[in-house]
Amino acid sequence: MAASMVRHGEVFLFKKQANFMKYLTVVNKRYKRGHLKPVLDPHEVGTIPEYPPVMPILPITEKLRLKWRDNILAQEKPSDFLYHIWKVNGWNLDLRPVNYHSGCLPFFKHVTKTFVVDGLPEEIMSRTEDASTKQKIQKLREDVKEIVLQQHFHYTHKNNKPSEWLYTGRRLTRNLANLLLNSQKINTSHLQDSDLNYDVDVKSHWIRGSKKFMYDIPVNAHITTKVPLKQFTPLDSELSIGDVPSWDYDPINISVFEKHLNPIFFPGFKIGNPFKYSHTQFFACTLDRKRCMKKKSSVRQVFIGQGIASSFGMLSALAAYNMNYWDRDLQAPLTNQTIVFDGQRLSFFCYQLNTLAIDEHNNPNNSRRNVCWHLQDVLLYSDIKDGVVRDLNNDALKLLVAFMQSPTEVAASTSVEYIDTQKALSV
Structure with a gap:
């Protein structure tokens, strides 16, 4: 059969x-x-x-995603552009800048596609050796001593010793930012046309490896300008081209948890503010060094993670206000400076945002990466004894002045015009 x-x-x-x-x-x-x-x-x-x-039939989720993307890209106003992103809520990983786990630094590098460089950019380090910088720190020394002593004698919480370092850092960070801006803006054109805000909320959202991340941390003091900072390195340099090591573990292993949130972009000001570019942001250090020792984690790694997260969160929110996000990448890089201060030690970070298309599913052929320079634990002074600030560090003051003197894209031509105008008025 x-x-x-x-x-x-x-x-x-x-x-x-x-x-x-x-x-x-x-x-x-x-x-x-x-x-x-x-x-x-x-x-x-x-x-x-x-x-x-x-062609293969796309699943309904992919069709909805493409329709949502096309609808966002079709918007012509920043307010409409942001609204169509905000209205789709979902589960997002809440990224906190201070993480005490030993594997936090590779995680921060991966989720922001950031390459870390030890030391600061050459132009900033060369600026610290200028003769004008050495003259400025002589005037700045007495003012810094005054705000440090004022904090020490009048705002020290003697009844709350365990958290005294936290309150001291917050107030002293605000006073230091105010002092630096007002003392350096006299002969600096880009600081004359700038704005200083305190305790501003910064919110940002991005996608990396099919996971959504949310950044929501306030900045203690933020200096903004009308034009962006000059880029630290070209887009086609060796630092800006390349990949970063992958991190294939579940973020819950380092205490990064999900929250049901709307994907909000907010750089600390509303749309229409003329001061729409970040120059320098100041953070009071919330790192507990004793807890680092108990967790056996590196203070260096925790600080670099904070610098990466805070800088990327700020710059990605600014890029969204310029109608750029992961499906519409940047045409020119955005730069930012960050100073973290705990009342005695300073940490400096320079960040250049080269790309927002860091998700392999959106743009698998993107070879650009972001870059972060860092210099940590620069001692401002050693101790306060008998009403005297001892061993005030000139190198720390030089770095503070050099950060304030970092020019914007049109600062060179503006400064020349400013000087010529003053000569004409004097004549």
Whole structure:
């Protein structure tokens, strides 16, 4: 019976092939009369494609994502652009800048696609050796001593010793930012046209590796300007091109948890503010060094993670106000400076945002990466004894002045025009 079934199948296939050959013969005859387009030889059928390939059917989630993306890219106003991103809520990983786990630094590098460089950019370090910088720190020394002593004698919480370092850092950070801006803006054109805000909320959102991340941390003091800072390195340099090591673990392993939030972008000001670019942001250090020792985590790694997260969060929010996000990448890099102060030690960070398309699913061929420079634990002074600030560090003051003197894109030409105007007025 099995043999008969096989013979029956072979007969059926033979009849099917014969009918197909008759069909091709009829079609070819109709083509000769001009009714149809040419048909391939029966022996070539299946070797050369006659029709365009049939694309696979996209799942409904992918169709909705593409429709949502096209709707966002079609917007012409920043307010409408941000609204269409904000209205889609979901589960986002809440990224906190201070993380005490030993594997936090590779995680921060991966989720922001950031390459870390030890030390600060050469132009900032060269600026610390200028003769004008050395003259400015002589005037700045007494003012810094005054605000440090004022904090020490009048705002020290003697009844709350365990958290005294936290309150001291917050107030002293605000006073230091105010002192630096007002003392350096006299002869600096880009600081004359700048703004200083305290305790501003910064919120940002991005996608990396099919996971959504949310950054929501206030900045203690933030200096903004009307034009962006000059870039620290070209887009085609060795620092800006390349990849970063992957991090394939679950973020819950380092205490990064999900929250149901709207994807909000907010750099600390509303749309229409003329001071729409970040110059320098100041953070009071919330790092507990004793807890680092208990967790056996590196203070260096925790600080770098804070610098990366705070800088990327600020700059990605600014990019969204310029209608750039992961599906519409940056045309020019954005830069930012960050200073972290705990009342006695300073940590400096310079960050350049080269790309927002860091998700492999959106742009797998993107070779650009972001860059972060850092210098940590620069001691401002050693101790306060008998009402005197001891060993005030000139190198720390030079770095503070050099950060304030970092020019914007049009600062050079503006400073020349400013000086010429003053000469003309004096004449």
